Amino acid sequence: MTALDLLALPDVGEEFSFSDEHELTRASARRFLAERCPTSEVRRLMDDPVGHDASTWRSMAELGWLGTTVPQPLGGAALDPLHLALLFEEQGRALLPSPFLACQLALSALELAATPEQAARWIPPILSGEQIATLAFEEPSGASRGAADTRAVPARGGWVLVGVRPHVLGAASAGLVIVPATEPDGGVGLFAVELPHPCVLVEAERSVDTTRRAARLVLEGASVPAAARLERSSRAVVERVEARGRTLLAAEMAGGIAAVLERTRAYACEREQFGRPIGAFQAVKHPIVDTMVSAELARSLALGAAVAWSREPARHDTLSRMAKAYASDAFAVAVRRGVQLHGGYGFTWDCDIQLWFKRAVASRALLGDALHHRRWLAAALGGA
Amino acid sequence: MSQPDELEAFRARAREWLLANVPARPSFKLPQTFLEVEAREQLEWLRDWQRRLYDAGYLGFDVPEEYGGRGVDRERRRVVTEELVRARAPFLVNFIGLEWAGPTILTFGTEAQKRRMLPPLLRGDELWCQGFSEPAAGSDLASLQTRAVRQADGTYRVTGHKVWTTVAHFASWMILLARTDPAANKYAGISYFLFPMDATGVTVEPLLKMTGEGGFNQVLFDDAPSPADSLLGEEGQGWTIAMTTLTFERGAAETHARERAAALLAQLGRVVELAREREREGAPALADPVLADRIAQLWIECAAIGLSMARTRAPALNAERPFALPLMNKLVSSEWNQRLAELATELLGADAALWLDDPRAPHGGDWTRGYMNSFGMTIGGGTSEILRNVIGERVLGLPKGK
Numbered sequence: 125m126t127a128l129d130l131l132a133l134p135d136v137g138e139e140f141s142f143s144d145e146h147e148l149t150r151a152s153a154r155r156f157l158a159e160r161c162p163t164s165e166v167r168r169l170m171d172d173p174v175g176h177d178a179s180t181w182r183s184m185a186e187l188g189w190l191g192t193t194v195p196q197p198l199g200g201a202a203l204d205p206l207h208l209a210l211l212f213e214e215q216g217r218a219l220l221p222s223p224f225l226a227c228q229l230a231l232s233a234l235e236l237a238a239t240p241e242q243a244a245r246w247i248p249p250i251l252s253g254e255q256i257a258t259l260a261f262e263e264p265s266g267a268s269r270g271a272a273d274t275r276a277v278p279a280r281g282g283w284v285l286v287g288v289r290p291h292v293l294g295a296a297s298a299g300l301v302i303v304p305a306t307e308p309d310g311g312v313g314l315f316a317v318e319l320p321h322p323c324v325l326v327e328a329e330r331s332v333d334t335t336r337r338a339a340r341l342v343l344e345g346a347s348v349p350a351a352a353r354l355e356r357s358s359r360a361v362v363e364r365v366e367a368r369g370r371t372l373l374a375a376e377m378a379g380g381i382a383a384v385l386e387r388t389r390a391y392a393c394e395r396e397q398f399g400r401p402i403g404a405f406q407a408v409k410h411p412i413v414d415t416m417v418s419a420e421l422a423r424s425l426a427l428g429a430a431v432a433w434s435r436e437p438a439r440h441d442t443l444s445r446m447a448k449a450y451a452s453d454a455f456a457v458a459v460r461r462g463v464q465l466h467g468g469y470g471f472t473w474d475c476d477i478q479l480w481f482k483r484a485v486a487s488r489a490l491l492g493d494a495l496h497h498r499r500w501l502a503a504a505l506g507g508a
Numbered sequence: 509m510s511q512p513d514e515l516e517a518f519r520a521r522a523r524e525w526l527l528a529n530v531p532a533r534p535s536f537k538l539p540q541t542f543l544e545v546e547a548r549e550q551l552e553w554l555r556d557w558q559r560r561l562y563d564a565g566y567l568g569f570d571v572p573e574e575y576g577g578r579g580v581d582r583e584r585r586r587v588v589t590e591e592l593v594r595a596r597a598p599f600l601v602n603f604i605g606l607e608w609a610g611p612t613i614l615t616f617g618t619e620a621q622k623r624r625m626l627p628p629l630l631r632g633d634e635l636w637c638q639g640f641s642e643p644a645a646g647s648d649l650a651s652l653q654t655r656a657v658r659q660a661d662g663t664y665r666v667t668g669h670k671v672w673t674t675v676a677h678f679a680s681w682m683i684l685l686a687r688t689d690p691a692a693n694k695y696a697g698i699s700y701f702l703f704p705m706d707a708t709g710v711t712v713e714p715l716l717k718m719t720g721e722g723g724f725n726q727v728l729f730d731d732a733p734s735p736a737d738s739l740l741g742e743e744g745q746g747w748t749i750a751m752t753t754l755t756f757e758r759g760a761a762e763t764h765a766r767e768r769a770a771a772l773l774a775q776l777g778r779v780v781e782l783a784r785e786r787e788r789e790g791a792p793a794l795a796d797p798v799l800a801d802r803i804a805q806l807w808i809e810c811a812a813i814g815l816s817m818a819r820t821r822a823p824a825l826n827a828e829r830p831f832a833l834p835l836m837n838k839l840v841s842s843e844w845n846q847r848l849a850e851l852a853t854e855l856l857g858a859d860a861a862l863w864l865d866d867p868r869a870p871h872g873g874d875w876t877r878g879y880m881n882s883f884g885m886t887i888g889g890g891t892s893e894i895l896r897n898v899i900g901e902r903v904l905g906l907p908k909g910k
């Protein structure tokens with residue numbers, strides 16, 4: 125392949141495949157979140173034992189958010205992934221505390237790897253909002269990505285799972301966790317583990333970002349029945365699930381950058397020093413412009429990845445890595461500038477920038493950080 | 509609008525024609541872009557290419573037929589540009605005419621101006637230059653001092669000093685900004701002229717670039733006559749019209765976004781090839797993880813810029829800040845290009861210092877020359893700093909500095 129073919133952009137279609145229905149999705153999500161999730165609500169939920177609001181979650185289920193891309197026979201709306209990415213962008217902007225990402229990861233795994241019977245058993249209660257589900261996708265720190273550490277051993281007509289999975293989103297309130305584990309033949313199986321389980325310890329993590337809860341799962345020889353193994357599991361499925369997760373997380377982070385931009389912009393117009401708004405100083409103005417530029421680029425990559433997800437699947441993996449890598453770094457820079465340009469106030473608990481700052485820290489390496497993905501991209505070009 | 513099949517057939521014809529007609533490189537050194545054309549032999553060679561492309565029917569897809577174009581067809585224009593990039597065809601020497609002056613004349617010109625100016629512009633028979641900047645009016649363009657004084661017979665007399673005027677030494681025409689009403693405020697006093705460069709009283713003096721190349725000039729006007737019909741639009745409308753030209757110049761016009769993405773990707777592709785081909789510490793440069801990481805970062809940004817250009821075509825996706833993407837286009841593309849060009853010179857190691865006349869200079873010294881020339885794009889057409897001011901104030905509504 126010539127360098128040029130390899131580098132070619134995905135075809136995103138006329139008008140970026142963006143229709144009036146997409147605009148409807150985006151605008152109604154914006155309205156819903158403005159009403160249900162102002163920052164006062166975010167702050168309230170930071171101290172909440174569960175970490176999300178049950179009635180908001182029910183409304184999200186009723187609005188059909190949870191099953192946006194799920195096929196219709198399974199009870200979903202079968203919309204294209206751009207709809208879902210727009211929802212993620214909006215909830216990232218609002219910093220909605222919820223297990224939305226956790227559930228989408230679990231749903232992707234079920235959709236791609238479950239048999240119809242397995243799907244019929246586990247998907248409907250997730251879509252109705254009754255059951256929170258998650259995916260244990262992170263490895264213990266230092267391990268390479270991809271089910272290295274947790275093992276699945278066949279036993280007594282079923283399986284026994286052994287291992288530790290950190291940073292499992294929403295796990296403390298989840299009734300179902302999908303665990304990728306290495307099987308004796310070296311392949312990867314996805315196992316649906318119902319919680320609570322006597323041999324699965326769920327240790328809530330005390331995250332810097334209390335707007336998104338996570339837990340550490342310790343699987344101490346947890347037995348599961350044979351039917352818990354999602355039958356069409358494979359390494360390729362795990363990679364596709366991760367690509368989807370990266371796309372959604374990148375969209376969420378792009379929304380976060382936009383929120384930080386908006387707040388920083390507004391403060392620079394309102395705060396006066398030396399007899400003029402600080403935004404008149406180029407040392408303030410230009411970094412805000414750079415944040416805007418990065419917000420736009422992050423958005424293009426995330427939405428582009430969402431379009432590629434269904435329209436150009438062969439390029440989705442690459443695009444999702446680009447989107448996540450770019451968003452990880454750009455969000456980090458945006459919140460850094462955001463705090464700095466708010467001055468002493470920016471350093472306080474009261475100033476809302478800190479909320480996105482912490483989200484940026486906690487999300488930066490989830491599903492792979494920028495270094496990880498750039499290394500993959502460089503290898504795709506034939507490099508180190 | 510072409511049908512998809514028709515468009516693909518058109519693409520196939522264009523590809524075949526280009527394969528047969530893209531000229532082999534001449535024995536003399538070619539300039540890298542339209543900004544650096546200094547010698548007559550370069551000009552004639554490049555002009556010949558533009559003529560052949562035009563005569564074969566592949567140029568003029570944004571100009572109606574009555575003005576010498578092929579009828580407005582964005583899709584065909586995009587296809588041609590993509591195929592030109594693919595075929596590594598030479599650039600079009602009348603770039604300022606095709607991309608800046610032409611579209612402005614099409615927007616503001618009288619019927620007679622359009623009929624007179626556009627056909628030879630498209631064919632490259634008449635080159636255009638842009639006389640905006642002056643020694644004391646660069647970023648602060650509106651403070652320009654060149655005067656155009658209307659005579660009793662309706663003609664004008666121009667006196668003043670323009671600088672950095674690309675290709676003025678070969679141009680037949682200049683899009684010229686001059687002050688017609690010194691009493692009016694800084695913006696309202698400016699008018700826009702289609703000025704004939706063969707007028708008496710015009711002196712063109714070449715300036716040397718940091719690369720040692722020519723390509724731009726200073727132009728002195730000493731009571732130079734300009735005909736009555738050289739005024740574009742109304743007297744005093746010059747600033748508005750100039751802003752339109754700058755919109756085209758900064759790539760902020762939505763029409764050509766997709767094809768520019770193809771050009772960026774082609775540049776990146778060449779650097780990736782360079783990184784595969786050049787060795788460092790006994791291995792291909794691309795195997796160096798630090799360099800590979802930087803190339804990957806530039807790849808990500810290239811995709812982000814390309815997708816953003818595609819996104820400009822979806823107005824509903826940009827409703828909140830409709831001018832964000834168009835106005836940031838030149839800023840991000842030119843800065844990206846500069847970092848890419850700089851990285852290319854780093855890939856070369858110490859050989860980056862070998863200059864054009866050294867037989868061992870990699871690729872004839874073009875990478876180092878390209879890095880230097882990349883500053884043309886971060887300075888010309890509004891500097892990156894000025895664009896950040898414009899975006900900050902016009903898009904984000906931040907207060908103006910004093």
Ligand SMILES: Cc1cc2nc3c(=O)[nH]c(=O)nc-3n(C[C@H](O)[C@H](O)[C@H](O)COP(=O)(O)OP(=O)(O)OC[C@H]3O[C@@H](n4cnc5c(N)ncnc54)[C@H](O)[C@@H]3O)c2cc1C
Nearest residue numbers: 638639640641646647672673674884887888889890891893
């Ligand atoms: C290769 C090349 C080709 C060109 N071709 C043409 C041409 O064909 N026709 C033509 O008319 N012009 C042409 N130009 C001129 C170009 O448009 C000007 O150079 C440009 O607008 C900057 O003006 P200046 O050179 O006077 O720099 P200055 O305005 O003096 O700027 C010097 C530095 O100060 C910064 N600066 C200035 N004002 C501000 C501010 N308010 N805030 C922050 N920073 C500021 C600038 O960003 C820059 O870094 C060309 C320039 C180049 C480099």
